Amino acid sequence: MSYDFVIYEKRDRVAHVTINRPEVLNALHPDASRELSAVWDDFAGDADLWVAILTGAGSRGFSAGNDLKATAARNAGGAQGNTGSGPIRGGFGGITERFDLDKPVIGAVNGWAMGGGCELALSCDILIAADHAQFGLPEPRVGLAALAGGIHRLPRQIPQKIAMGMLLTAKPISAQEAYRVGLVNEVVPLDELLPTAERWAAEVLECAPLSVRGTKTAAYEGMALPLESAISRSYFGVQQHLASADAVEGPRAFADKRAPDWTGA
Numbered sequence: 624m625s626y627d628f629v630i631y632e633k634r635d636r637v638a639h640v641t642i643n644r645p646e647v648l649n650a651l652h653p654d655a656s657r658e659l660s661a662v663w664d665d666f667a668g669d670a671d672l673w674v675a676i677l678t679g680a681g682s683r684g685f686s687a688g689n690d691l692k693a694t695a696a697r698n699a700g701g702a703q704g705n706t707g708s709g710p711i712r713g714g715f716g717g718i719t720e721r722f723d724l725d726k727p728v729i730g731a732v733n734g735w736a737m738g739g740g741c742e743l744a745l746s747c748d749i750l751i752a753a754d755h756a757q758f759g760l761p762e763p764r765v766g767l768a769a770l771a772g773g774i775h776r777l778p779r780q781i782p783q784k785i786a787m788g789m790l791l792t793a794k795p796i797s798a799q800e801a802y803r804v805g806l807v808n809e810v811v812p813l814d815e816l817l818p819t820a821e822r823w824a825a826e827v828l829e830c831a832p833l834s835v836r837g838t839k840t841a842a843y844e845g846m847a848l849p850l851e852s853a854i855s856r857s858y859f860g861v862q863q864h865l866a867s868a869d870a871v872e873g874p875r876a877f878a879d880k881r882a883p884d885w886t887g888a
Contacts, residue, residue, distance in 0.1 A: 624665075628655035630680070631662050637824045638666045638675040642716075648684030648735055651716055652693035660717025667724055670887065673832045674824045677718075677747060678731035679740075682813055685730070685756065688738025689715070691765070715739045715771035718746045722843075725836035725860055727827055731820040732756045733813065737795065742769060745776040748839060749823055750807040752798040753816045758806065759795025779846070781806050831873055832887040833864035 628651075630641040640662055642649040651659070666675050679685040714720030718728070719742050730747030736758045744750055744758065752758075760769040760777065768774065769790070778786040781804045789796065801807045811819045827835060837860030845853030864870055869885050876883035 624661060626658045626662070629658045629662055631665070633669070633672060636671060636673045636828055637821070638662075638669075638672045640666075640675055640677045642677075642679045642686055644690075645679070645681035645684070647690055647692075648687035648737075649679035649681070649740070650684075650687040650690035650693075651739060652690040653711065655690075656711045656716055658717075660712045663713055663717045663721055663724065667726065672726070673835070673887065674726060674827045675728045676731055676817070676820045676824055677728055677743070678817065678820070679733050682733060682753075684734040684740070685732040685736040686716070686740030686743055687735055688740045688742070716743045716746075718743060719771040721746075725840045727835060727839055729820050729823050729827075731816050732758075732798070732807070733816055738762055738767075738769065738773075739771050742771040742773040742776070745773060745780060750801075751816060751820045751823065752801060752807045752810050753813040754798055754810050755813065756798040756801075756810075757795045758798075758801050759793065760790060761793040761795070763791075764793045831864065831867075831869040831883070831885050833860070833867050833869055834873075837861035837864040 628642070628644055630643050632639040640659070642651070642655070642659070644650060644655060666672050711717060716739065718724070727748045728746070729749045729751065730744045732744055732750060732752040734753065734756055736744045736756060738761055741758050741760055760773045762769045774790060777790060785804050798807065798810045802810045809819060837858060840860040841858040844858060845856065848856065868888050872883050872885065
């Protein structure tokens with residue numbers, strides 16, 4: 624499949640996903656979201672891909688969120704101005720409501736992550752930020768609300784008072800502040816952003832892929848439960864890994880003092 628608004632590459636078990644609308648700070652209109660949804664479908668279904676890196680083209684914007692100019696043009700044009708129809712699988716950018724993706728996604732935030740762009744970042748499992756990046760949910764300043772998950776994800780990922788301050792004032796925070804409050808894993812200069820994200824991806828690939836996926840799903844599912852219930856519950860992904868060949872290979876490789884040969888089966 625060819626894409627007009629996304630660059631999608633597959634290299635060494637890593638899916639590299641780049642939003643390619645730098646002229647509008649990688650803001651998304653429905654067609655771009657649909658392309659991203661197709662990319663995430665492919666990533667989820669490709670057994671040879673074990674981790675993804677999501678970033679934006681250029682050096683200024685990871686994503687400025689919803690393309691409000693495109694929205695206004697569609698509204699002004701009525702039905703003829705709407706280039707897409709029906710809901711987008713996975714929500715905004717094809718990922719903010721994709722709760723069945725068990726493979727890890729690393730966000731490489733190369734600039735502004737505003738509104739829906741911040742919500743894309745919040746949907747990633749690991750975040751690396753360029754040192755000039757900014758994170759914010761400015762929707763209330765334009766009469767909207769962060770309804771692609773931002774209202775609910777942000778207070779789950781950083782301290783409540785800081786999250787509410789961001790949500791209720793619509794003021795952004797810097798990459799350094801995002802790191803301080805635990806929103807991002809690492810802050811680096813722009814020219815080190817993708818190499819750093821690739822290093823994190825390589826470290827994920829050192830682990831058994833089914834164990835990684837089971838761990839991700841169990842961690843997220845368990846967050847909604849009391850600790851005792853979360854620990855005592857059985858998780859399908861974890862059980863799937865424990866029944867896999869990789870669960871045998873790991874201890875065997877450790878005993879043999881060699882690197883494990885993961886197969887994902």
